[in-house]
Amino acid sequence: MIAAVYPSPPSEPVSDGLDLAGTEVIPLADLAAENDALAKADVLVIELKDQPMRRIREASRIAELLAMPVLVIVDGPTLAMIEGVEAITDFVLEPVNSLELRLRLNRLAAVDTDETVSFRDLELNPLHFRAALAGEPMDLTYMEYELLRFLVQNPGRVWSREQLLNKVWGYEYYGGARTVDVHIRRLRSKLGEERSSWITTVRSVGYRFG
Numbered sequence: 433m434i435a436a437v438y439p440s441p442p443s444e445p446v447s448d449g450l451d452l453a454g455t456e457v458i459p460l461a462d463l464a465a466e467n468d469a470l471a472k473a474d475v476l477v478i479e480l481k482d483q484p485m486r487r488i489r490e491a492s493r494i495a496e497l498l499a500m501p502v503l504v505i506v507d508g509p510t511l512a513m514i515e516g517v518e519a520i521t522d523f524v525l526e527p528v529n530s531l532e533l534r535l536r537l538n539r540l541a542a543v544d545t546d547e548t549v550s551f552r553d554l555e556l557n558p559l560h561f562r563a564a565l566a567g568e569p570m571d572l573t574y575m576e577y578e579l580l581r582f583l584v585q586n587p588g589r590v591w592s593r594e595q596l597l598n599k600v601w602g603y604e605y606y607g608g609a610r611t612v613d614v615h616i617r618r619l620r621s622k623l624g625e626e627r628s629s630w631i632t633t634v635r636s637v638g639y640r641f642g
Contacts, residue, residue, distance in 0.1 A: 433454070433456070433475065434455070434456045434475075435450060435455045435457055435473060435475050435476070435537065436460050436467075436473035436475070436476045437457050437458065437477045437478075438460040438477070438478050439460070439481070440459030440460055442459075442479060443505075443528070445527065445528035445530050445533070446477070446530075446533065448530040449524075449528065449532075449537070450533070450537070452530055452531065452534040453533070453538055453541075455537060458470075458472060458473055463478070463487065463490035463491070463494065470494065474501075474540075475500065475502070475521075475537065475540050476491065477502075478502065478504050479504075479505040480506050480507075480510055480513075484513050485513065488504075488513060488514065488517055488520070491504065491519050491520065492517065492518075495520075499561045499562065499574060501521035501522070501574055502519055502521050502574075503521060503522045503523065503537065503540065504520055505523070505528060506523050506524075506525060507525070507526040508525065508526075511523075511525070518574075518575055519573070519574070521540065521575065522536050522601075522602065524536060539602050549584050549585055551584045551587070551641075552627075553565060553566045556580065556584060558581065561577050562577075563577060563580065565627070570622055575601070575615060576618055578600050579596070579615050580619055582596070582600050583639070583641035584641065588641075588642050589640065590637050590638055590639070590640045592638040593612040593639075594609060595638065596612045597611070612639075616633075616639055619631060630642060
């Protein structure tokens with residue numbers, strides 16, 4: 433895995449976690465989305481530190497333009513700022529545990545990049561986090577893509593909101609189970625009227641795909 437890291441140099445615990453994960457680090461002097469170094473990275477790691485709002489805005493712009501996962505290092509008082517920010521894929525709370533950071537980075541790297549995932553006229557490309565419907569590109573956020581990919585790879589089974597949080601987000605997400613409902617609603621809208629029925633609501637349980 434190649435991680436673009438800002439600011440540079442990272443704090444010692446973050447640096448230790450990157451080393452533990454065997455991550456190749458690209459230090460960033462700034463958060464300009466046009467930075468050529470970002471194109472080489474698999475994930476963006478940002479320590480929010482004393483400029484959380486500015487760095488959250490920049491992370492959102494980068495995630496939208498480059499469709500790459502973003503992991504932020506955040507302290508307790510700043511945690512509420514990242515709630516509902518779709519561009520943020522994962523986070524680690526300060527004080528940083530290097531082992532936890534390694535585990536979260538490894539999870540982001542665990543996507544199978546060799547196989548295209550498809551269902552009827554829907555095609556997902558795990559290498560570039562892209563989706564196409566009847567040959568037309570879909571405009572998905574990273575987490576919308578990850579949720580859709582998980583559902584397509586696991587058709588027919590009913591998943592509770594809590595299970596989806598665990599399987600897709602990877603932890604008990606700070607935003608709660610409502611996060612799943614919001615993402616499902618957006619996916620249905622982007623699939624369109626004819627295909628929205630691919631995702632079925634199972635009352636009092638959760639959702640089923642296919």
